[in-house]
Amino acid sequence: MTTKAKAKANERRTLALDILNHGALTLVALLFLFPFFWMLTNAVRSNAEVLAIPVRILPNVYEWGNFAQAWTQLPFGRFFLNSVIVSVSVTVITVFVSSLSGYAFARLKFPGRDQLLMAYLATLMVPGIMLIIPLYLIVNAMGMVNTFQGVILPVAFGTFGSFLLRQFFLSIPLELEEAARIDGASRLRILVSIIIPLSMPAIGLLSLFTFIAQWNNFLWPLIVMTGQDNATLPVGLTLFQTQQRTEWNFIMAGAALSMIPGIILAIVLQKLIYNSISLNAGMGGR
Amino acid sequence: MANVTITDVVKNYGSLEVLHGVSASVADGEFVVLVGPSGCGKSTLLRMIAGLESISDGEIEIGDRVVNDLEPKERDIAMVFQSYALYPHMTVRANMAFSLKLARRSKEEIDQMVNRAAEILDLSALLDRYPRQLSGGQRQRVAMGRAIVRNPAVFLFDEPLSNLDAKLRVQMRGEIKALHQRLGATMIYVTHDQMEAMTMGDRIVVMRAGVIEQMGTPLEIYDTPANSFVASFIGSPSMNLIDGIVQNRDGASVLETPDGTTWPLPANARVTAGAAVQLGIRPEHIHLDPAGLVAEPVIIEPTGADTHVQMRVGQQVLTGVFRDRPDIALGDTFHVRPDTSRAHLFDKASGQRL
Numbered sequence: 001m002t003t004k005a006k007a008k009a010n011e012r013r014t015l016a017l018d019i020l021n022h023g024a025l026t027l028v029a030l031l032f033l034f035p036f037f038w039m040l041t042n043a044v045r046s047n048a049e050v051l052a053i054p055v056r057i058l059p060n061v062y063e064w065g066n067f068a069q070a071w072t073q074l075p076f077g078r079f080f081l082n083s084v085i086v087s088v089s090v091t092v093i094t095v096f097v098s099s100l101s102g103y104a105f106a107r108l109k110f111p112g113r114d115q116l117l118m119a120y121l122a123t124l125m126v127p128g129i130m131l132i133i134p135l136y137l138i139v140n141a142m143g144m145v146n147t148f149q150g151v152i153l154p155v156a157f158g159t160f161g162s163f164l165l166r167q168f169f170l171s172i173p174l175e176l177e178e179a180a181r182i183d184g185a186s187r188l189r190i191l192v193s194i195i196i197p198l199s200m201p202a203i204g205l206l207s208l209f210t211f212i213a214q215w216n217n218f219l220w221p222l223i224v225m226t227g228q229d230n231a232t233l234p235v236g237l238t239l240f241q242t243q244q245r246t247e248w249n250f251i252m253a254g255a256a257l258s259m260i261p262g263i264i265l266a267i268v269l270q271k272l273i274y275n276s277i278s279l280n281a282g283m284g285g286r
Numbered sequence: 287m288a289n290v291t292i293t294d295v296v297k298n299y300g301s302l303e304v305l306h307g308v309s310a311s312v313a314d315g316e317f318v319v320l321v322g323p324s325g326c327g328k329s330t331l332l333r334m335i336a337g338l339e340s341i342s343d344g345e346i347e348i349g350d351r352v353v354n355d356l357e358p359k360e361r362d363i364a365m366v367f368q369s370y371a372l373y374p375h376m377t378v379r380a381n382m383a384f385s386l387k388l389a390r391r392s393k394e395e396i397d398q399m400v401n402r403a404a405e406i407l408d409l410s411a412l413l414d415r416y417p418r419q420l421s422g423g424q425r426q427r428v429a430m431g432r433a434i435v436r437n438p439a440v441f442l443f444d445e446p447l448s449n450l451d452a453k454l455r456v457q458m459r460g461e462i463k464a465l466h467q468r469l470g471a472t473m474i475y476v477t478h479d480q481m482e483a484m485t486m487g488d489r490i491v492v493m494r495a496g497v498i499e500q501m502g503t504p505l506e507i508y509d510t511p512a513n514s515f516v517a518s519f520i521g522s523p524s525m526n527l528i529d530g531i532v533q534n535r536d537g538a539s540v541l542e543t544p545d546g547t548t549w550p551l552p553a554n555a556r557v558t559a560g561a562a563v564q565l566g567i568r569p570e571h572i573h574l575d576p577a578g579l580v581a582e583p584v585i586i587e588p589t590g591a592d593t594h595v596q597m598r599v600g601q602q603v604l605t606g607v608f609r610d611r612p613d614i615a616l617g618d619t620f621h622v623r624p625d626t627s628r629a630h631l632f633d634k635a636s637g638q639r640l
């Protein structure tokens with residue numbers, strides 16, 4: 001074979017491989033997207049059509065009014081607000097606490113530091129579900145059942161966040177902190193002016209994870225928030241499901257609406273998470 | 287302005303002692319270079335002066351104040367790091383203004399001080415850039431700018447030029463010296479490069495393995511090294527060191543090497559026959575002389591102005607530096623005469639100068 005023919009055969013082989021790869025990826029992507037597609041199409045059917053057999057991929061009649069109806073039939077705005085209060089509070093507290101403890105674990109020297117970190121990490125091994133009853137008893141004893149503090153405080157102390165930020169803080173060159181110390185910065189000033197601005201990718205990621213986890217959290221708010229007015233979105237959505245009937249279309253419409261803040265946050269934070277400042281930019285290496 | 291006095295300073299990392307009682311003093315306005323091989327404790331000592339490392343034992347004074355227990359910011363010092371350690375998320379201006387902001391200077395004062403420093407270092411056009419938008423040399427300059435804005439009494443440099451290419455390094459060497467003359471501040475400069483030490487220091491402190499081997503002006507150290515370590519560390523190419531035993535021949539002392547060749551010793555050498563010594567001869571003190579010893583070239587390295595020649599004389603391999611292009615070719619032999627009147631003698635066992 002001439003080199004030219006060889007090159008051509010090679011090219012053809014790469015092309016075939018590319019097609020195979022992309023085909024496989026597309027298949028997996030479709031698999032992942034299907035539940036969203038199903039949620040959206042069911043959100044705009046009548047409840048009768050949702051339950052109709054044979055199942056149709058696309059709705060017969062598009063009931064766009066379902067969204068407005070789902071929003072008004074229950075105090076949806078109220079649920080939405082409750083979810084915002086809980087998720088934002090947990091996120092803010094978690095980031096705040098994790099920054100401080102992550103920094104302490106990364107840089108402060110105190111006896112038992114590493115053992116304490118191990119103990120922290122060990123709690124991650126305990127399934128959350130096991131803690132629900134003891135936590136409820138504590139919250140109850142403190143008189144915080146059916147209050148926002150009761151929902152927020154027990155989940156706001158970030159074990160995972162402390163660890164995540166500690167790992168990131170450790171990657172920041174120590175000399176930056178030493179330069180800041182010589183410039184006259186205290187520990188807290190170093191954390192606020194140097195470490196945190198340089199850790200925005202990790203903090204953005206932690207914020208996103210925490211927010212989404214709390215936004216979708218179902219069991220804990222369900223248990224603590226006994227009053228309907230205090231229900232968060234995931235709990236509120238269950239009210240479409242009564243003993244007599246389940247309004248699947250409204251549940252789907254409500255679920256679709258409740259996804260919007262998470263998607264917006266992911267888009268907003270994406271830039272922060274990916275466009276990180278190169279930590280080496282201030283350092284000698286080019 | 288301030289002098290720096292270091293008295294019996296010891297540094298332990300756990301059970302490992304890395305500085306074994308170091309004493310030195312730096313006069314007000316002096317430029318002192320700490321030089322020594324990698325790992326000898328230069329950075330550790332500098333960081334103890336800066337307040338970044340605790341002092342295990344001994345005392346450090348800056349301008350008549352014992353600073354052992356003072357925070358870095360209370361010591362009136364500034365430091366330039368090898369990595370520059372610029373804050374990557376701040377502009378050049380913000381990098382330079384950071385310490386002034388923390389000191390709660392007024393906005394006008396900060397602007398004025400930053401602009402003045404930027405002017406001195408030729409950074410005025412770069413003030414709004416980020417470190418990632420600067421070249422290595424510019425970053426180096428910003429690091430110096432950050433040090434000079436506050437007008438500290440003592441400047442500390444830890445190998446600030448090691449990340450630059452050779453040409454820039456020579457240029458910055460000159461600029462740092464010029465800055466020293468302009469500011470008149472005390473400067474302590476750490477390097478492992480003896481050339482930097484020789485060219486920059488008013489005085490040099492040579493360290494090895496946690497102790498100071500010698501202190502003095504560059505020429506004092508070059509001309510009268512206190513021991514064989516300093517002799518071979520300072521100077522490039524390194525001083526030739528020839529091992530041998532002192533013998534008496536016809537009323538004069540000579541050095542006899544293990545292979546039986548004899549070398550004349552300096553007339554004033556205080557040695558007794560039978561002593562094991564090292565004879566030190568700088569490469570530039572080996573001269574071409576048709577009446578001299580037979581030498582066989584091993585490596586010939588022309589640098590342009592000079593030619594470095596590694597040669598075998600008897601069983602010894604010596605290095606010589608000759609002006610211009612001497613008529614020496616591999617495979618041939620030539621003749622050299624070591625200028626023993628300028629040679630050095632060291633005790634073989636202790637390495638001390640005799």
Ligand SMILES: Nc1ncnc2c1ncn2[C@@H]1O[C@H](COP(=O)(O)OP(=O)(O)O)[C@@H](O)[C@H]1O
Nearest residue numbers: 299302304322323324325326327328329330331
């Ligand atoms: N934090 C530390 N813990 C233990 N040993 C250290 C530490 N820092 C430096 N050393 C040791 O101290 C010695 C001197 O280090 P350093 O001052 O950095 O040397 P130099 O700057 O002269 O190259 C080295 O042997 C080094 O391994």
Ligand SMILES: [Mg+2]
Nearest residue numbers: 328329330445
């Ligand atoms: Mg060093």
